[in-house]
Amino acid sequence: xxxxxxxxxxxxxxxxxxxxxxxxxxxxxxxxxxxxxxxxxxxxxxxxxxxxxxxxxxxxxxxxxxxxxxxxxxxxxxxxxxxxxxxxxxxxxxxxxxxxxxxxxxxxxxxxxxxxxxxxxxxxxxxxxxxxxx
Amino acid sequence: xxxxxxxxxxxxxxxxxxxxxxxxxxxxxxxxxxxxxxxxxxxxxxxxxxxxxxxxxxxxxxxxxxxxxxxxxxxxxxxxxxxxxxxxxxxxxxxxxxxxxxxxxxxxxxxxxxxxxxxxxxxxxxxxxxxxxxxxxxxxxxxxxxxxxxxxxxxxxxxxxxxxxxxxxxxxxxxxxxxxxxxxxxxxxxxxxxxxxxxxxxxxxxxxxxxxxxxxxxxxxxxxxxxxxxxxxxxxxxxxxxxxxxxxxxxxxxxxxxxxxxxxxxxxxxxxxxxxxxxxxxxxxxxxxxxxxxxxxxxxxxxxxxxxxxxxxxxxxxxxxxxxxxxxxxxxxxxxxxxxxxxxxxxxxxxxxxxxxxxxxxxxxxxxxxxxxxxxxxxxxxxxxxxxxxxxxx
Numbered sequence: 001x002x003x004x005x006x007x008x009x010x011x012x013x014x015x016x017x018x019x020x021x022x023x024x025x026x027x028x029x030x031x032x033x034x035x036x037x038x039x040x041x042x043x044x045x046x047x048x049x050x051x052x053x054x055x056x057x058x059x060x061x062x063x064x065x066x067x068x069x070x071x072x073x074x075x076x077x078x079x080x081x082x083x084x085x086x087x088x089x090x091x092x093x094x095x096x097x098x099x100x101x102x103x104x105x106x107x108x109x110x111x112x113x114x115x116x117x118x119x120x121x122x123x124x125x126x127x128x129x130x131x132x133x134x
Numbered sequence: 135x136x137x138x139x140x141x142x143x144x145x146x147x148x149x150x151x152x153x154x155x156x157x158x159x160x161x162x163x164x165x166x167x168x169x170x171x172x173x174x175x176x177x178x179x180x181x182x183x184x185x186x187x188x189x190x191x192x193x194x195x196x197x198x199x200x201x202x203x204x205x206x207x208x209x210x211x212x213x214x215x216x217x218x219x220x221x222x223x224x225x226x227x228x229x230x231x232x233x234x235x236x237x238x239x240x241x242x243x244x245x246x247x248x249x250x251x252x253x254x255x256x257x258x259x260x261x262x263x264x265x266x267x268x269x270x271x272x273x274x275x276x277x278x279x280x281x282x283x284x285x286x287x288x289x290x291x292x293x294x295x296x297x298x299x300x301x302x303x304x305x306x307x308x309x310x311x312x313x314x315x316x317x318x319x320x321x322x323x324x325x326x327x328x329x330x331x332x333x334x335x336x337x338x339x340x341x342x343x344x345x346x347x348x349x350x351x352x353x354x355x356x357x358x359x360x361x362x363x364x365x366x367x368x369x370x371x372x373x374x375x376x377x378x379x380x381x382x383x384x385x386x387x388x389x390x391x392x393x394x395x396x397x398x399x400x401x402x403x404x405x406x407x408x409x410x411x412x413x414x415x416x417x418x419x420x421x422x423x424x425x426x427x428x429x430x431x432x433x434x435x436x437x438x439x440x441x442x443x444x445x446x447x448x449x450x451x452x453x454x455x456x457x458x459x460x461x462x463x464x465x466x467x468x469x470x471x472x473x474x475x476x477x478x479x480x481x482x483x484x485x486x487x488x489x490x491x492x493x494x495x496x497x498x499x500x501x502x503x504x505x506x507x508x509x510x511x512x513x514x515x516x517x518x519x520x521x522x523x524x525x526x527x528x
Binding site: 004060068 | 249250252253257259262264265266267268269270271272273276279280281282283284287288328329330331332333334378379381383387388389390391392393394395396
């Protein structure tokens with residue numbers, strides 16, 4: 001199982017998790033992971049610890065790509081429109097963008113709950129995706 | 135002491151397929167003519183960089199200086215995505231304010247490829263702009279669509295509201311000889327155009343264009359010596375970054391900052407950009423005669439109207455439907471026709487906004503003239519936390 005990017009998400013028996021970083025000093029969380037300085041300008045922590053982000057959140061907004069996105073995206077042939085959702089993870093106060101699996105824009109709503117999963121890009125490697133809560 | 139806009143010039147926008155240098159040089163020569171300044175009298179030249187045309191575009195200041203003929207002027211080049219032009223203006227303005235020069239030329243121009251903007255080429259897995267395409271297929275319009283859909287959910291905006299922005303801007307653009315699209319469109323045409331990123335359609339989204347714009351800036355004393363009467367003053371240039379935590383998903387990011395430890399700032403990024411300019415100019419939204427805002431999508435124009443304080447949050451569509459933001463209205467927004475009529479030529483657009491504000495304040499905007507224009511505001515936002523706002527006054 002090849003991941004499209006290393007260190008940004010993990011797939012194991014407990015499910016799919018986004019890997020962010022958390023500042024032990026002020027509690028700020030980031031995604032993608034950011035191992036260096038804490039992004040809070042009033043915090044002087046210089047290292048962030050890897051953390052698993054909550055797997056569920058509410059849709060902040062959503063859209064799709066009706067035309068094939070340009071390279072480096074590898075579009076399937078024939079092209080299937082990509083659905084995207086920005087999902088709000090309340091516990092960590094962050095909104096994370098991802099592809100949506102198994103739902104079209106007509107089935108999405110702002111505020112709807114989604115859950116993290118993974119799915120393949122059209123050339124094979126896995127990426128994190130949002131899906132309907134099981 | 136203030137800095138004045140002594141001359142403005144543009145190359146008509148379109149899809150001409152020629153090198154960006156040609157557009158920049160044409161705009162520069164037009165601005166110099168307008169200012170009554172010889173190129174060899176320019177002490178400082180700043181080029182806003184373009185990143186899709188190889189080496190000369192990365193060092194735009196020197197490229198334009200060479201094309202105009204090496205004159206020994208001091209130069210600078212800068213890149214700040216869509217805020218490049220405003221930063222170039224700010225660099226020139228700062229140098230004049232510091233007393234290091236009296237007259238400066240600022241140039242921005244671009245030649246764009248067809249279709250979606252793409253990241254810089256090559257295999258670049260450490261570049262977030264490259265990664266958002268690779269991992270998500272998230273184009274620029276996808277981000278505009280996220281904002282549009284969010285606006286629909288929060289304020290009840292509709293695709294018909296968005297189409298009305300395009301109708302208004304196309305009417306203004308039809309009166310602007312520098313605009314690429316000169317044909318007024320109807321709401322039906324917008325709503326029948328193909329979906330690009332739901333809920334935005336082709337005619338909701340600005341095209342990529344070729345184009346160029348330039349301004350000649352000068353110290354007040356230089357302008358006076360040249361006998362310039364009632365010059366347009368550059369009262370503010372804001373180039374603020376967001377304040378942590380920035381909680382609106384920004385192009386090209388994968389996620390927002392976290393508000394777990396620090397609450398979101400009272401003034402989100404777009405509002406902060408304009409606010410800093412108002413503070414610097416000592417004016418408020420109530421003083422603004424006209425505004426040029428970044429209508430990368432029709433829906434974004436509504437967001438910007440609220441962000442620059444022309445109306446409270448959620449009320450932009452009402453102002454639009456009441457005709458207040460059209461030509462002849464109380465506060466025209468994008469009287470130039472906006473990006474809807476011009477398209478994007480990234481390093482040129484903030485400079486083009488300044489050209490329009492200047493023409494309006496001089497009373498030289500022809501059929502699209504805003505009567506008695508005294509204060510003009512322009513605002514835009516670029517990748518990775520770049521934003522800019524300019525204010526000019528009579």
